[in-house]
Amino acid sequence: MTKRFLLASAVLGLLVFGTVAPIWATVDFNAYLPIEGTPITPEFKFTKNVAIDYSNGGKLKDALMGKNMTISFSDNSDNNTSIKSFMDAINTEFATDRKSTAIITNLKVEYQVQVNGDDKGATFDYLIRLIPTVTAYTLNKGGGDVPTVLDISWMGFAIKNPVVITTQQYGNLDINSPIGVIQSQLPDVYNILKGSAAEGPLSINLIDASPLVGYTIDKWNTLFDPAYTLSETAGYGYAGQKVAVTGFAYGQSDLYQGSLKTQDTDVDFTVDSKYHLTVIERASSGTIDVAGHANGYMVQDTPAISTLTQVSTGSSVQTAQGLSTTTIYAMAGFAVIIAIGVFWFSNQKMKAAMKRGVDTSPPPTFQYEERKHWVDKFDEEKKKKE
DSSP states (O other): OHHHHHHHHHHHHHHHSTTSOOOOOOEEEEEEEOTTOOOBOOEEEEEEEEEEEOTTOSHHHHHHTTOEEEEEEEEETTTOHHHHHHHHHHHHHHHHTSOOOOEEEEEEEEEEEEEEEOSSEEEEEEEEEEEEEEEOOEEEOOBTTBOEEEEOGGGGOBOOSOOEEEETTTEEEETTSHHHHHHHHOHHHHHHHTTSTTTTGGGSOSOBOTHHHHSOGGGSEEEEEEEEEOGGGOBTTBOOOEEEEEEEEEOOOBTTTBOOOOEEEEEEEESSSEEEEEEEEOOOEEEEEEESEEEEEEETTEEEEEEESSOOTTOOOEETTTEEHHHHHHHHHHHHHHHHHHHHHHHHHHHHHHHHOOOOSOOOOOOOOOOOOTTHHHHHHHHHHO
């Protein structure tokens, strides 16, 4: 139900508000927050696409033409001390910049870069997938009519320094900038790009989730789903536990968020020949499913979510851009009534037509009047005079 609503919002927004100014980012976020505040494993995906045009020839063409390679690894903080140091840096970012009490106790890192070169140019496709285990994100434990308050400020962290991960296959890799893997795995290409106008755009940090908190949580699309299925409880022969959740979504083109498109950064640079660099960044997106009837709001300029297991008499769950759950159900009921009315009216017309039977009377005869042009009147008068 939640996914269908998000898709409908995206399609409607693109049709209606396609000319509104966009919001840029490069992160996709997905999380489920239980009302109990138990450890969670959200997912961050950071992506970037880079293209180098060397159609004029040159050293970059010599170095990259025909190059097809994939650099990838997967590891976690329990097995890799450099990833543990990365996890500690994120926790420091949580506490200092995000002012969050949340703590990561484990971090899984998946990294992949695909390089493909032909006779015209080369592409570099970057993907970083982080799956942390997050605890201590509950600000206030509720009960009854008292809501539980969950901290989500931590999701907007950004790492501004190099993130060097030690791998068995590739040695040390700086995964926080596009040029990091080029420097490590394609040193001849790096030496050509070093000091050129292309080096700046290729040095911008990849691990930056700040756009998720740059757009206030109270303006995210929301929808209450009374029968959400927990995927992590699903298994062979078991459909999964069903719970009531409120879905929050960011990244759909609509009235509030505008039209979300890709952002291209284009740079012409010259080394031994003229080249062109294009860096493509997609708009960010976020999905948060919160157990219970939830509302998003700001606490001292930081985002938080309050949730109740049941709707209290003094609270109201707003969904679908400010419409309450009751309003949504009323609209759905009204639509059902209209559909029933249309069906009944069509059925009555069909029954009336069947009662009339088949018309066997002869077809009507028609007599056609001879139509004359106005000029013919003068011909008739001329004949009479003669």
